[in-house]
Amino acid sequence: MTLTSSIPMTMADFFEASRGTWLNRRAVHHHDHQDDEAADSNLIIEPFSAEDPAVSKVCEALNISTNESSGGARFWWESNIKVGVRNDDYAAVVIDVPKRTNPRQGFLLRDVGYVEKQPVMSTYYFADDGIVTITTRYDTNVGIERCWFVTDQIRMRVSSVQCLNGVAMTTYCTEFRCPTDSDINAIAEQARNQSDILKGGD
Numbered sequence: 306m307t308l309t310s311s312i313p314m315t316m317a318d319f320f321e322a323s324r325g326t327w328l329n330r331r332a333v334h335h336h337d338h339q340d341d342e343a344a345d346s347n348l349i350i351e352p353f354s355a356e357d358p359a360v361s362k363v364c365e366a367l368n369i370s371t372n373e374s375s376g377g378a379r380f381w382w383e384s385n386i387k388v389g390v391r392n393d394d395y396a397a398v399v400i401d402v403p404k405r406t407n408p409r410q411g412f413l414l415r416d417v418g419y420v421e422k423q424p425v426m427s428t429y430y431f432a433d434d435g436i437v438t439i440t441t442r443y444d445t446n447v448g449i450e451r452c453w454f455v456t457d458q459i460r461m462r463v464s465s466v467q468c469l470n471g472v473a474m475t476t477y478c479t480e481f482r483c484p485t486d487s488d489i490n491a492i493a494e495q496a497r498n499q500s501d502i503l504k505g506g507d
Contacts (some may be wrong), residue, residue, distance in 0.1 A: 312435035
């Protein structure tokens with residue numbers, strides 16, 4: 306695992322660096338009843354261009370011009386036991402609308418919010434160290450999420466949901482990139498070749 310060769314500083318680059326399947330290890334703390342929970346799941350991220358039909362659909366729902374978008378990404382959360390079983394109840398489409406004057410800042414348009422199940426707009430900005438902060442304001446609460454790459458293969462996410470009477474929930478996630486079938490085949494082929502070389506030296 307190596308440090309990212311170039312830290313993503315725009316949302317389009319961040320989505321592309323996040324492409325693929327991640328093992329999500331999540332810990333959640335509910336402050337209102339002092340309860341903790343932990344779970345593992347797979348997070349699948351598929352970026353797409355501004356020409357994708359989802360752009361116009363989500364932009365229209367939030368009265369935003371499609372010309373402002375640079376594209377977006379689809380997100381799925383699925384069981385890491387039953388791979389390939391996708392449920393629309395655990396999915397979201399996110400559209401990126403960067404600021405023209407500063408591409409490190411902008412808006413994210415979601416077809417379904419994480420806290421309230423309705424189309425919602427978030428603001429985001431990238432700090433100099435590459436940590437992106439996303440703020441989402443709902444009718445009765447505010448969600449704040451920070452996400453960054455530790456290496457090319459590891460992402461970190463921390464988030465909180467703050468209601469009128471204080472912070473209600475905090476979440477901490479560590480995400481590990483899952484190898485693709487081609488990655489596994491390449492590793493196996495490399496191991497076979499190495500074994501043949503060692504046998505040839507006997």
